[in-house]
Amino acid sequence: MTAKLIKDLRAGHSRYKDLHVSDYQPLFKELAEDGQHPKALCIACSDSRVDPALLFDQHPGDLFLVRNVANVVPPYEPNPGHHGTSAAVEYAVRGLQVSDIIVMGHAQCGGAKALADMADGAPPIGEFVGKWMSMAEPAVKMAEESHDTDTDKGVRIEHAVVRLSLQNLKTFPWIAERVEWGSLELHGFYFDMRNGSVMWLNPETDLFEDFS
Numbered sequence: 001m002t003a004k005l006i007k008d009l010r011a012g013h014s015r016y017k018d019l020h021v022s023d024y025q026p027l028f029k030e031l032a033e034d035g036q037h038p039k040a041l042c043i044a045c046s047d048s049r050v051d052p053a054l055l056f057d058q059h060p061g062d063l064f065l066v067r068n069v070a071n072v073v074p075p076y077e078p079n080p081g082h083h084g085t086s087a088a089v090e091y092a093v094r095g096l097q098v099s100d101i102i103v104m105g106h107a108q109c110g111g112a113k114a115l116a117d118m119a120d121g122a123p124p125i126g127e128f129v130g131k132w133m134s135m136a137e138p139a140v141k142m143a144e145e146s147h148d149t150d151t152d153k154g155v156r157i158e159h160a161v162v163r164l165s166l167q168n169l170k171t172f173p174w175i176a177e178r179v180e181w182g183s184l185e186l187h188g189f190y191f192d193m194r195n196g197s198v199m200w201l202n203p204e205t206d207l208f209e210d211f212s
């Protein structure tokens with residue numbers, strides 16, 4: 001951490017204590033005593049421009065958040081390995097018993113771009129990013145076959161990654177059964193920071209539509 005960053009974070013924390021701690025501390029105290037009961041599990045990209053709590057004006061304790069490269073949910077693979085996203089999904093669904101899961105994609109997603117480039121023949125990026133995004137390869141075919149012809153190829157791939165993650169969530173048996181019982185609902189969203197718009201995946205049309 002650079003000295004400049006430390007100074008910036010210290011100043012920011014000081015502002016938090018001056019301006020916001022009186023608003024939030026009662027809530028944090030309640031959350032500490034009663035535990036967390038989030039409204040939803042939200043899986044979003046690690047991209048610094050995407051902040052689901054800000055976009056939906058939610059507070060601490062409201063969203064159980066998982067962020068990874070390109071909001072990819074792996075398929076159910078209970079094999080040896082370190083399954084960080086699957087572990088968080090398991091805890092939210094089986095431990096916290098969330099009633100809803102949100103997958104949020106976004107415009108200008110570097111992970112989705114890497115996926116598109118690999119599909120065009122580019123070598124995998126880095127030691128981990130390419131391998132991680134190769135898990136989302138089915139999204140490329142889904143984008144090609146999409147009936148949404150109004151959006152460009154890059155956006156269709158970003159949309160398809162959201163659809164793929166929603167599909168992969170249903171490969172977890174304890175998610176599929178809850179969805180079937182009606183105790184768990186899955187939702188797709190997409191944020192375009194270029195115009196500030198949030199779109200939701202309408203299950204009836206299978207298209208991303210304005211959420212406002």
Ligand SMILES: [Zn+2]
Nearest residue numbers: 045047070109
């Ligand atoms: Zn992204």
